[in-house]
Amino acid sequence: MVIPRKTGLRRKVRSALASRTNRVRADFLQVDSEIALTFSGIALEARDHGKRKRMIQSARRAYDTITRLRTNVELSHAECDKLDVNLRRLKSELQGLGQSF
Secondary structure, X not given: OOOOHHHOHHHHHHHHHHHHHHHHHHHHHHHHHHHHHHHHHHHHHOOOHHHHHHHHHHHHHHHHHHHHHHHHXXXXXXXXXXXXXXXXXXXXXXXXXXXXX
């Protein structure tokens, strides 16, 4: 289906798509931060060295990914605050696990 330029529908479709894409990205960042916190929590409790190391690596990779991707996402104030809280907690836990930033 070709959308004629004159109707302005093409612009509306692009705007709706951009909005939906941003929403998906924002949701991903929130979920990924919570998963990363789960990994760091497991690492803090792990007795097995291999498991601890894997969980630290996964949590750190998530932290790095979130901080890199968030610059391209528009977040509401509440979303931004929640993500900041999660990232501060994650960074603190990772530092306690021996990671340097």
